[in-house]
Amino acid sequence: MSDQLKDREKKDQAGTDHQSHHARMVADFRRRFWVSLILSLPILVLAPMLQQAFGYEGLIAFPYQNYVQFGLATVVFGYGGWPFLKGFFDELKKSQPGMMTLIGLAIAVAYGYSSAVVFKLPGRMFFWELVTLIDVMLLGHWIEMKSVLGASGALEELVKLMPSKAHRVTESGDTEDVPVSALKKGDRVLVKPGEKIPTDGVVAEGRTSVNESMLTGETKPVEKGDGDELIGGSINGEATVTVEVQKTGDETYLSRVVNMVKEAQRSRSRAQDTANRVAKWLTLIAITAGVGTLVVWWYFAGRDFNYSLQRMVSVMVITCPHALGLAVPLVVAVSTTLAARSGLLIRDRTAFERARSLQAIVFDKTGTLTEGRFGVTRVVSLGDLQEDQVLRQCASIESHSEHPIARGIVAEAKQRGLDYPAPKDFEAIAGKGAQARINDRSVKVVSPGYLQENNLHVDDDRLLQMAEAGNTIVYLLVDDQVEGALGLADVVRQESHEAIARLKRMGIRVMMLTGDSRAVARSVAQELELDDYFAEVLPEQKASKIKEVKGRGLTVAMVGDGVNDAPALAEADVGVAIGAGTDVAMEAADIVLVRSDPRDVAAITQLARATHSKMVQNLWWAAGYNAFAIPLAAGALFPWGIILPPAVGALIMSASTVIVAINAKLLDRKKPALQGDHDDSMEESRPS
Known part of the structure; x- marks a missing residue:
């Protein structure tokens, strides 16, 4: 077996192992939760506080019941609490206290103190708070892991698309x-x-x-x-x-998509850095507030150690940044896979985040806003023939030519449903057009240069208008008499109109960059109602034009599809390659749009805004509630008879985790809006 095949098999195996690892983690948390929950039920029934609360105190009593609670709690602590204890020690080894430190410390204090009470230390047991804390934490982690696995599942499914x-x-x-x-x-x-196509x-x-x-x-x-x-x-x-x-192996389109999505999911972002800073501060706040609460209640307020310890545990639980660790990564996972499913491939998360605040988007013209092919814009009769007859005669001649103009004329005739006769004695006129015999008459389709050489003059305002609009004009001659003319131009994509309208509604200025003449650029700009355009721009000047737009104080995206767009893509705040046909576009751009559809530029901007909104919401859910919960957990409302047990603190914290997970998954509801009404097949990108 070759080294290449061995490497390929190793990578495939690595992908499978990665997926299996996540699945095993989900199964492990599920199993630990159910075992711990079942063992927790007798502890809850025997808890004196709950017996008093529900009015069955004294109805359930038997010798050594404290030891029974201790035994059951020990199993829950050791089995259910193991993931948190392991994480606690791992964080201490790295000198990076965080979420697991808080959970591990809380359950260790509760278990250690309650065990000492069982073995005759004066005080009150916290076993029911301990096991409910572990149960709720396990449930939160189980839901979290399922959410992450679900968000990454679409990516793993891409790999499964390939047949064996x-x-x-x-x-x-x-x-x-x-x-x-x-x-x-x-x-x-x-x-x-x-x-399935194998490769x-x-x-x-x-x-x-x-x-x-x-x-x-x-x-x-x-x-x-x-x-x-x-x-x-x-x-x-x-x-x-x-x-x-x-192409085979990692060179294939699908492999590049998978690698891009994985790269985007791994890449750090400003939002993730913000979440990490918040988590660090919350860790310090949790430890400081927890110890401070213990000291204040025990030393200054003169309350017993049991009560003071309960307040400390509540504070440390409620301050735990568990949901914060999920807030941004889960949104990143969901948005990246959602984008990939919709043909929007994110290579740089930071650039993707910048897309939400774009103020101007500069489109390359040819192959981006236009189809990169000639199309007939107007048919003009200059003699006795009707317009359809003019087009029919031209199509007959051009049906034997492979010139781009010829293909455009033939395509227009077919689109109109016109039949045309087969020409006889077809002959190309070097650099000027073509000629043949149709129905025993001499027919030519020629350029303006041919008319000048043969002293043929045509004076018609319609032709002047077409020329001013940047149209390429060809003339139909029948028996050397000018009978008609066709105007041709690069065809504007139908999707471009909708794309520009959507971007303008979003408050974004839309511009165009092209190497074509000013007349051609002006015509396209007027048709699409662009805010500005740059014409007759050489390939090496495109980057300087982007810099010029940035100099106006605007956050700018460049959208292009060709090799000569690469410098401009790199210069822009956000580089978008439309049409994944060229490796250069894939490498130079921050975002790659699979379809040659400019509407996806608006879609990526909408997704960036929606993603940022979800991140902000999740950060608030994950951390914002602390301003309310920490004082409550510390006992600030005790004079009014309101206290917060550790289990309730765990419930509130885990509720924020569940909300964060659900809120991130709601980003999936954006998918129909992203895909819109795209019914066109994926086209090859064309150089400008």
């Missing part, structure tokens, strides 16, 4: 089943209807439709024919195709 076997075509034309890991570039594989490649033979919804978020099957790219993990439709392997 492939039908490789041999030199004799037969097929052999081989592991996908054994495929190499240039191999050909047969993919039958309903099977990235191109269609070598056949035509089919492919379901890429799990990868790109698109629900509509994408038509694929000779030479079209296929993504490993997508599902073949109705026909058998032969696929030539282009």
Whole structure:
């Protein structure tokens, strides 16, 4: 076996082990919770405080019942409390006291003191507070781990998309089943209807439709024919195709997506740093407030040690930053996987956070706001022919040409449902157009330069308007008489109109950057109602234009799709690559949008704002309640008869943890808004 295959298998195994580890942790907390809860029930029934509270004091009494409570509590403390005790010692070894320190200290003090009371030390037992504290903490951790596992589950599912076997075509034309890991570039594989594409490649033979919804978020099957790219993990439709392997292993699109999502989930962010600073301060507050509460009640207020200890335990429990450790990471996990499912790949968390405060977005024109292909904008009759007849004659000539202008004319005729006759004696006119015979008449489709060379003059205001709008104009000549003209321009994406409107409603200024002429840029800018545009910009000048916009005091995003956009993507506060077709775009951008759909730029901004909102909410739920709970736990309302037992303190703290977990998962409700009405297939990105 080659080293490459061994490395691939090791990585696959690592991914499986990582998933299994999380699953085992969930199962472990679930098991510890249920065992501890069952053992806690007799302790609760025997607790004197609860007997008094519920009026059955003296009804349940038997010899050595304190020892029974001690035995049951010891099991709960040792088995249920072990994860917290282990974390307590781990934090002490690292000299980084935190959440586990607080929990471990609280249950150790409660157990140690209560055990001493069982063995004749004067005082009151805290066994029921101890076991309920452990039960609630275990429940909170169980829910937390399930939430984290659920948030990461979609990422792990991406790995499972890849099939394990492939039908490789041999030199004799037969097929052999081989592991996908054994495929190499240039191999050909047969993919039958309903099977998954084994790895990235191109269609070598056949035509089919492919379901890429799990990868790109698109629900509509994408038509694929000779030479079209296929993504490993997508599902073949109705026909058998032969696929030539282009990429394997970590080079594949799916592997890059998985690595990007993992990188984003691991990357630190400003919000995470804020949460860590808050957690550190809460740890110091918990220890200081806990010890201070003990001293005040015991020494200054003259209360007994038991009561003072209870107040200390309550304070340390309520101040524990348990939920704070979940507040930001869970939102990050949910938002990153949600974005990946929707075709929004986050490479830099800090840049993603900046996207929420964008004030200006600069779009590259060609292939981003436009489709990067010529389309007919206007048909003008200059003689006896009707407009459809002009287009039909032009399409007949251009049907034998592969020029981009020719393809645009033919596409327009097909879109209008026009049939055109086959030309005879087709001949290209070097640099000027083409000619042929149609219905025994000489027909030419030529450029303005041909008219000038042959002293043919056309004076029509409609042509002047098309020229001022930056249109490319071609003329139809029939028997050397000008019969009509077509205006062509780079076609503006239909999605661009909606994208610009959404961004403006969000209060963001929208601009365009292009190397095209001022007339072309002005036409597109007017059609889309842009706030500003930069025309005739050379590739090496794009970064300086972004710097110029930043110089206006604006937080700027650059959206591009080509190699020459890389410097501008890096210069912007947020670089967005639209269309994941080029490796350069993937590497230069902070965020990669899988679809060539500018509406996703608005979607990523909306997601950034929603994510930040959830983080702020979670930080408040995780830490904000301390301003109320710490004084209450310390006994500030004791003169009014209000006290807070440790178990209630644990319940309040764990309730914040549950709320934080649920609140983060509610970010999933943003998914339909993110995907919108995207019905277009994923397109290849085109250079500007």
